[in-house]
Amino acid sequence: MNKLVIGNLLHRPLRTMIGIVAVAVEVVMILSIVGIMIGQISNARNQTSGIGADMIVRPxxxxxxxxxxxxxxxxxxxxxxxxxxxxxxxxxxxxxxxxxxxxxxxxxxxxxxxxxxxxxxxxxxxxxxxxxxxxxxxxxxxxxxxxxxxxxxxxxxxxxxxxxxxxxxxxxxxxxxxxxxxxxxxxxxxxxxxxxxxxxxxxxxxxxxxxxxxxxxxxYQVQTLQEWMSLMTPEHLPGFSAALNSVIGIAVIVGFIVVFQAMYTAVMERTREIGILKSLGASQGYIANAVLREAALVAIAGIILGIAMTYIIKIGLEYRFPTLPFPLTLQWRVRGALIAFGGSILGALYPALKAARKDPIDALAYE
Structure with missing residues (x-):
């Protein structure tokens, strides 16, 4: 099956590359916005803790x-x-x-x-x-x-x-x-x-x-430094979580649509091949598995490319704006990868089910 999946991906290199780039853009969007926004919070916490004060008074x-x-x-x-x-x-x-x-x-x-x-x-x-x-x-x-x-x-x-x-x-x-x-x-x-x-x-x-x-x-507002530090989290910043979730949602939608379109088109183009596989005894699970494996490989390649592109952006920003914090934490690299992978699989789910349900007689007669 792996040979079949890889062969299908290589048969349409441009479409495969578009899918990979779409997933990569999804990962870049997530990691970039998280890196910049959380970097500002972390930097403020670190800088304030180094002042030497232990209390803050505000109007x-x-x-x-x-x-x-x-x-x-x-x-x-x-x-x-x-x-x-x-x-x-x-x-x-x-x-x-x-x-x-x-x-x-x-x-x-x-x-x-x-x-x-x-x-x-x-x-x-x-x-x-x-x-x-x-x-x-x-x-x-x-x-x-x-x-x-x-x-x-x-x-x-x-x-x-x-x-x-x-x-x-x-x-x-x-x-x-x-x-x-x-x-x-x-x-x-x-x-x-x-x-x-x-x-x-x-x-x-x-x-x-x-x-x-x-x-x-x-x-007046009187806080200890520890109390102030406890507020400097995404959950306490006005609009932070909403903005972050909005960007992640847009990124997931972009990846979902591109993967869905790529896999749906691939299934339509391979109607006769699906009929041949079913006539040879391939089950619905086998057909669906093949489509989902293609989407998974596209997603994994896109995730790797996206993380690499994000590091290139990070290097560029550090060169152009060295005072701008842009951390790429392991936690968010993993979360970004899981979000992109899950979105890609969801995008491929309907095409996979459609391929699995094709009638072999109709598929063999498809022109």
């Missing part, structure tokens, strides 16, 4: 997603927070989501308090020397042919001088003075949120109560 009704809330509250609230018992450091921060050139979040920081959470590790250069200085991490410094201290780069269409290059993993990839970024977003003296460092993690509940009992701060 009322602010999103827990950094970079989407603007700078709605006065930065001087950090002074009030810093005076509370058990608060060792309070750092005001502006996070501004930017899509100019690449998808990134620009950070505006009060250097002294932000550095007190966990000191920057400098690879070269120094801290801000003026309002138009920018600190970048080593990943950004390696992007686009490399960047050096003293070089001028564009941030939100404004020129900034790179004053320092630091190790990655502390919040963002580009850091501006908080007043500078605040002025660029229209709120020079404001902040998006506040990172706190407690004198002891055992006092976090006490700090939360102290903040909520402070006049004017009773409606």
């Amino acid at each position: 009322p009704n602010a999103s827990f997603i950094t970079g989407v809330g603007g700078a709605p509250v006065p930065a001087k609230i950090a002074d009030v927070l810093a005076k509370l018992p058990h608060v060792a450091v309070a750092a005001p921060v502006i996070t501004d989501f930017n899509m100019g050139g690449s998808v990134e979040t620009i950070w505006g920081i009060d250097y002294e308090s932000f550095n007190a959470l966990k000191p920057f590790v400098y690879l070269s250069g120094t801290t801000f020397q003026g309002p138009n200085d920018v600190i970048v991490d080593d990943i950004f410094a390696r992007a686009d042919g490399g960047h050096k201290v003293g070089q001028t780069i564009q941030v939100k269409n404004h020129p900034f001088r790179i004053c320092g290059i630091v190790e990655h993993g502390k919040g963002g990839r580009k850091f501006l003075p908080i007043h500078t970024l605040g002025g660029m977003v229209g709120n020079a003296d404001n902040a998006s949120l506040f990172y706190l460092k407690s004198d002891d993690v055992k006092n976090q509940d006490a700090i939360r109560q102290e903040i909520l009992s402070t006049p004017g701060l009773g409606q």
Whole structure:
């Protein structure tokens, strides 16, 4: 049977290749959207955990997603927070989501308090020397042919001088003075949120109560870092699961239709051959098995090609946008392969049943 299946596939190489490419595109769509979307979540989790804070304070009704809330509250609230018992450091921060050139979040920081959470590790250069200085991490410094201290780069269409290059993993990839970024977003003296460092993690509940009992701060959101990290999952992100499922659904439909059309056409073209096989004693199961095996081989070849194409896309994106996280986890490679394989088999199921049910007399008489 395997020789028969392979022979049938090779007899129509163009149709076979179209089926393989369709399954490959299905796999690429799934892995690419998952890699980019989940990569953003994982990167945010990793970057935030490296800041050195153990609590986060946000304005009322602010999103827990950094970079989407603007700078709605006065930065001087950090002074009030810093005076509370058990608060060792309070750092005001502006996070501004930017899509100019690449998808990134620009950070505006009060250097002294932000550095007190966990000191920057400098690879070269120094801290801000003026309002138009920018600190970048080593990943950004390696992007686009490399960047050096003293070089001028564009941030939100404004020129900034790179004053320092630091190790990655502390919040963002580009850091501006908080007043500078605040002025660029229209709120020079404001902040998006506040990172706190407690004198002891055992006092976090006490700090939360102290903040909520402070006049004017009773409606603020106070979270431990662990609580915030627990929210950074696909299930908690607005529209994430719906968008992901929509892309996967479209990919499955594309693969299903192409495989269905290819296998249905193949069955119609082989009506006489099916009649000959049945006249020689082939059962309905044998005929259906042959059609499904063809679909399975097309699916497996398409999955392999799709994973290879996704890695090529990943390499290209890492070269063009080295700051864009694009993980390809084993879990999603397996899930993508199973989804594509299942869709292909479903697409071939009706043609297989149609082939199995053909009457041998009618099939032999087919012209």
